[in-house]
Amino acid sequence: MLFIRYTKKTITNMNNITKVALDESRYSANEQRNELREQTSSIPDSDETCKLCKSDAIVFDIETSESVCSSCGMVLHDNIETLGPEWKIYSSDDVESKSRTGMPTSLAFHDMGLSTFISYSNTDANGAVISPEQLSKVQRMRRWNKISSNNRSYHRNLKNAFAILSAVKDKLSLNDALIEKSAYNYRKALDKRIIKGRSIRALVVASIYAACRELNAPRTLDEISEITNTDSIFAGKCYRLLVRHLKLHLPVIDSNVYLAKIASRAKVGEKTYRRALDMLNIMKDNPISHGKDPNALAVAVLYAACLKEGEKVSQAQIAVAGDTSIVTLRKRFQDVKKTIG
Numbered sequence: 001m002l003f004i005r006y007t008k009k010t011i012t013n014m015n016n017i018t019k020v021a022l023d024e025s026r027y028s029a030n031e032q033r034n035e036l037r038e039q040t041s042s043i044p045d046s047d048e049t050c051k052l053c054k055s056d057a058i059v060f061d062i063e064t065s066e067s068v069c070s071s072c073g074m075v076l077h078d079n080i081e082t083l084g085p086e087w088k089i090y091s092s093d094d095v096e097s098k099s100r101t102g103m104p105t106s107l108a109f110h111d112m113g114l115s116t117f118i119s120y121s122n123t124d125a126n127g128a129v130i131s132p133e134q135l136s137k138v139q140r141m142r143r144w145n146k147i148s149s150n151n152r153s154y155h156r157n158l159k160n161a162f163a164i165l166s167a168v169k170d171k172l173s174l175n176d177a178l179i180e181k182s183a184y185n186y187r188k189a190l191d192k193r194i195i196k197g198r199s200i201r202a203l204v205v206a207s208i209y210a211a212c213r214e215l216n217a218p219r220t221l222d223e224i225s226e227i228t229n230t231d232s233i234f235a236g237k238c239y240r241l242l243v244r245h246l247k248l249h250l251p252v253i254d255s256n257v258y259l260a261k262i263a264s265r266a267k268v269g270e271k272t273y274r275r276a277l278d279m280l281n282i283m284k285d286n287p288i289s290h291g292k293d294p295n296a297l298a299v300a301v302l303y304a305a306c307l308k309e310g311e312k313v314s315q316a317q318i319a320v321a322g323d324t325s326i327v328t329l330r331k332r333f334q335d336v337k338k339t340i341g
Helices: 008-042 132-148 153-172 176-191 200-214 221-228 232-246 255-266 270-285 294-309 315-321 326-339
Strands: 058-061 066-069 075-078 086-088 099-102
Touching: 153 176, 153 200, 153 221, 176 200, 176 232, 200 221, 200 232, 221 232, 255 270, 255 294, 255 315, 270 294, 270 326, 294 315, 294 326, 315 326
Parallel strands: none
Antiparallel strands: 058 066, 066 075, 086 099
């Protein structure tokens, strides 16, 4: 039998090393708790008030997914789903190192950003290389996972539509709120089977234009149709179909929104733009402007303001900036002359 003899000094050193390791682990755990506490306190309070103490100091605890009153400790809501990015600390050595574990959910993805896929790298979760015996099985799983995610025409339709939507977003510099609303309109149209027998591109254009109308963004149907290489007449039919079936209540287009864009393209002066704003307000109060194209009306008013201020701008230049024809500009200019003089 083998005996190992330790001296008293060796045992003391071992105890000191163990104590230091325990202190470091406690320090790391405390740092992680402080990090979670900072994230919880950094979330802004909601407008809700506590029913027990009537306090509005409500915080969201990301560790338990609960909405808690910070005054009395009453739990108002539990099992709350957060739509923001998720962060998780993987290494206990470096508390500051963070790794993003997921992306926010979005309607502009065919799976809303909730599905997963098998990576093409032949390594497991720990980074070890997959053995040759398991490689064929993993490749088979990867293939069936790819097939199962595209085996429905519903998801294939959404993939094609949202690829077009992403291209329009980049070309027209649309914001995320407008893209989300467009994706919502398209999903509702797909659920009601409006897409059956019609072009995906035309319905995407109609959904984007409906979202632009609702959020008061200065984009015309012809402009969106030109970007997507779609027939604007058929896109207009799809838009009217969308409004009728989804029962959309869209606000009236304000000509002032188009005026700023046209003035910027035509490179007119600030004084002329202010004059055009005043003239446009007079035109909107007159019944002669009812039923007229707001973009054409803004072009005519801007041209009239240029003549009033003596700015040398041709009709062709204003018409190109407003994306309209010279004939339409002259017709609307006659209405402006009758009203303002």
